[in-house]
Amino acid sequence: xxxxxxxxxxxxxxxxxxxxxxxxxxxxxxxxxxxxxxxxxxxxxxxxxxxxxxxxxxxxxxxxxxxxxxxxxxxxxxxxxxxxxxxxxxxxxxxxxxxxxxxxxxxxxxxxxxxxxxxxxxxxxxxxxxxxxxxxxxxxxxxxxxxxxxxxxxxxxxxxxxxxxxxxxxxxxxxxxxxxxxxxxxxxxxxxxxxxxxxxxxxxxxxxx
Amino acid sequence: xxxxxxxxxxxxxxxxxxxxxxxxxxxxxxxxxxxxxxxxxxxxxxxxxxxxxxxxxxxxxxxxxxxxxxxxxxxxxxxxxxxxxxxxxxxxxxxxxxxxxxxxxxxxxxxxxxxxxxxxxxxxxxxxxxxxxxxxxxxxxxxxxxxxxxxxxxxxxxxxxxxxxxxxxxxxxxxxxxxxxxxxxxxxxxxxxxxxxxxx
Numbered sequence: 491x492x493x494x495x496x497x498x499x500x501x502x503x504x505x506x507x508x509x510x511x512x513x514x515x516x517x518x519x520x521x522x523x524x525x526x527x528x529x530x531x532x533x534x535x536x537x538x539x540x541x542x543x544x545x546x547x548x549x550x551x552x553x554x555x556x557x558x559x560x561x562x563x564x565x566x567x568x569x570x571x572x573x574x575x576x577x578x579x580x581x582x583x584x585x586x587x588x589x590x591x592x593x594x595x596x597x598x599x600x601x602x603x604x605x606x607x608x609x610x611x612x613x614x615x616x617x618x619x620x621x622x623x624x625x626x627x628x629x630x631x632x633x634x635x636x637x638x639x640x641x642x643x644x645x646x647x648x649x650x651x652x653x654x655x656x657x658x659x660x661x662x663x664x665x666x667x668x669x670x671x672x673x674x675x676x677x678x679x680x681x682x683x684x685x686x687x688x689x690x691x692x693x694x695x696x697x698x699x
Numbered sequence: 700x701x702x703x704x705x706x707x708x709x710x711x712x713x714x715x716x717x718x719x720x721x722x723x724x725x726x727x728x729x730x731x732x733x734x735x736x737x738x739x740x741x742x743x744x745x746x747x748x749x750x751x752x753x754x755x756x757x758x759x760x761x762x763x764x765x766x767x768x769x770x771x772x773x774x775x776x777x778x779x780x781x782x783x784x785x786x787x788x789x790x791x792x793x794x795x796x797x798x799x800x801x802x803x804x805x806x807x808x809x810x811x812x813x814x815x816x817x818x819x820x821x822x823x824x825x826x827x828x829x830x831x832x833x834x835x836x837x838x839x840x841x842x843x844x845x846x847x848x849x850x851x852x853x854x855x856x857x858x859x860x861x862x863x864x865x866x867x868x869x870x871x872x873x874x875x876x877x878x879x880x881x882x883x884x885x886x887x888x889x890x891x892x893x894x895x896x897x898x899x
Contacts, residue, residue: 506858531892536855538836538895541769543852548765550729623804
């Protein structure tokens with residue numbers, strides 16, 4: 491087969507032959523069985539090439555559809571972090587409540603008039619703080635108790651703890667920090683949880699900034 | 700026109716994208732899948748039994764898309780013939796029935812599915828899906844090498860002349876000269892033809 495004939499077959503099969511050439515070429519095919527066979531084989535090859543190309547395109551589309559959505563995954567992950575951080579910040583910023591852990595504020599073996607008065611003051615300050623109103627009144631009471639050498643260290647420490655909360659309620663973060671640093675409470679003997687201490691530190695930080 | 704979302708792709712835009720080829724064709728195929736896969740999956744699942752099939756509706760959908768694209772490119776499909784979704788469903792129906800025919804027992808087919816299938820319109824007949832096993836021949840072409848395939852694709856599918864093909868491939872640095880392109884094409888064509896004709 492000549493190169494020219496091969497070129498004509500390919501042009502015909504590819505559909506790029508001019509109409510005039512096409513008519514005369516089809517006449518030629520009719521009278522040449524061998525040429526007809528070559529055209530049919532080339533048409534078959536074209537069909538295979540076409541299907542092969544389509545298969546590659548479809549496979550590529552399917553691969554894209556099936557691939558993990560990295561961008562979306564990242565958004566979900568960042569969204570998750572943001573949501574967790576929001577919850578944490580909300581919890582850290584919520585009003586500080588007094589620890590539920592009970593302690594024997596009396597701490598004194600003998601109950602006298604003075605100790606009874608202190609106990610009453612302590613309870614009064616506690617009620618004010620829990621109510622969240624007039625923290626200044628609680629501060630006045632607790633400043634006397636927190637540094638009173640006549641009462642136990644445990645009693646003093648709890649008074650200081652409550653004083654820190656009262657300062658925070660009164661927007662006195664510096665005083666709250668100063669008092670909090672004096673509590674000096676670590677280890678299993680400390681009645682305050684890590685969460686409560688973290689929350690206090692966070693609120694002091696935001697109160698100062 | 701913005702083609703970024705599958706819902707914005709009209710049937711006409713999808714067909715046009717497939718005929719355009721390249722990146723646009725890829726986007727059209729992704730859009731086609733996204734637009735119809737839910738309804739096609741429901742269509743197939745609704746016509747399945749509880750048994751475990753090795754082939755999933757997802758596989759059938761992609762096979763249907765492939766058959767559809769071939770028909771578009773061969774210009775044996777036009778939107779005037781049938782709405783795209785209807786056409787795809789017809790292909791899915793044929794593919795799925797052919798698949799379960801080979802899987803399920805004759806009795807099961809007769810009693811459980813045939814009545815249902817018979818109710819479906821048969822406008823797009825079994826002839827949509829070629830019976831030849833194209834996979835084997837596609838495999839032959841795939842193994843022919845990238846350059847060989849590229850030359851034959853450009854010549855027989857895209858309809859470029861050998862001069863145009865040479866100019867492009869030499870300019871792209873794939874081949875050194877016009878003659879090496881022609882020689883490669885001749886060898887490649889001869890080899891592939893032999894392999895195909897032996898088995899056809």
